[in-house]
Amino acid sequence: SAVISQKPSRDICQRGTSLTIQCQVDSQVTMMFWYRQQPGQSLTLIATANQGSEATYESGFVIDKFPISRPNLTFSTLTVSNMSPEDSSIYLCSVDSAGSDEQFFGPGTRLTVL
Amino acid sequence: AQSVTQPDIHITVSEGASLELRCNYSYGATPYLFWYVQSPGQGLQLLLKYFSGDTLVQGIKGFEAEFKRSQSSFNLRKPSVHWSDAAEYFCAVGVGDYKLSFGAGTTVTVRA
Numbered sequence: 001s002a003v004i005s006q007k008p009s010r011d012i013c014q015r016g017t018s019l020t021i022q023c024q025v026d027s028q029v030t031m032m033f034w035y036r037q038q039p040g041q042s043l044t045l046i047a048t049a050n051q052g053s054e055a056t057y058e059s060g061f062v063i064d065k066f067p068i069s070r071p072n073l074t075f076s077t078l079t080v081s082n083m084s085p086e087d088s089s090i091y092l093c094s095v096d097s098a099g100s101d102e103q104f105f106g107p108g109t110r111l112t113v114l
Numbered sequence: 115a116q117s118v119t120q121p122d123i124h125i126t127v128s129e130g131a132s133l134e135l136r137c138n139y140s141y142g143a144t145p146y147l148f149w150y151v152q153s154p155g156q157g158l159q160l161l162l163k164y165f166s167g168d169t170l171v172q173g174i175k176g177f178e179a180e181f182k183r184s185q186s187s188f189n190l191r192k193p194s195v196h197w198s199d200a201a202e203y204f205c206a207v208g209v210g211d212y213k214l215s216f217g218a219g220t221t222v223t224v225r226a
Contacts (some may be wrong), residue, residue, distance in 0.1 A: 042216045105158040
């Protein structure tokens with residue numbers, strides 16, 4: 001299994017600002033993903049973070065709003081840009097374990113936008 | 115389109131009683147199916163998974179799930195729940211490229 005850490009664990013931000021969330025894995029992984037869990041909701045996939053190339057976004061999510069970096073096989077960042085209260089959610093990083101279709105999730109970043 | 119339905123939003127069960135959480139999926143190919151648990155303030159933990167083979171899958175914490183292709187279901191069961199099983203449970207299906215599509219979740223409350 002993979003051990004995943006996320007920073008920050010939580011934050012409270014002002015409308016119009018941006019927040020960058022970091023995801024660090026203790027081993028090299030091929031696939032990294034970013035999910036959003038809005039209050040009382042299920043998880044929705046935002047994008048696949050691709051190492052060495054642009055992220056692949058799901059329908060309804062765009063790079064300008066959620067820029068993603070993946071500089072190497074153990075690290076990724078997700079930025080939530082120009083935040084509004086609707087962006088208040090838990091953001092989770094996940095990784096696929098050696099192409100096994102078994103995903104491991106980070107502890108999440110709880111974001112509140114005022 | 116692939117989808118996962120968890121018909122029960124909230125289930126309350128007495129400690130020591132059995133638990134069954136329903137999950138139905140819609141997917142064109144042979145599905146990869148998962149159950150995750152999310153305890154309050156915690157991340158998601160994988161309980162069990164089904165890829166192929168034996169349709170009755172054993173997981174951690176005493177959970178099991180049965181894949182029924184004819185019913186497009188993957189229900190989660192536990193014979194005797196503990197207070198620590200109170201959590202949110204998510205069923206998910208692999209939708210290709212190692213991505214997951216999640217159901218809406220079922221909240222389980224355990225009463226003493």
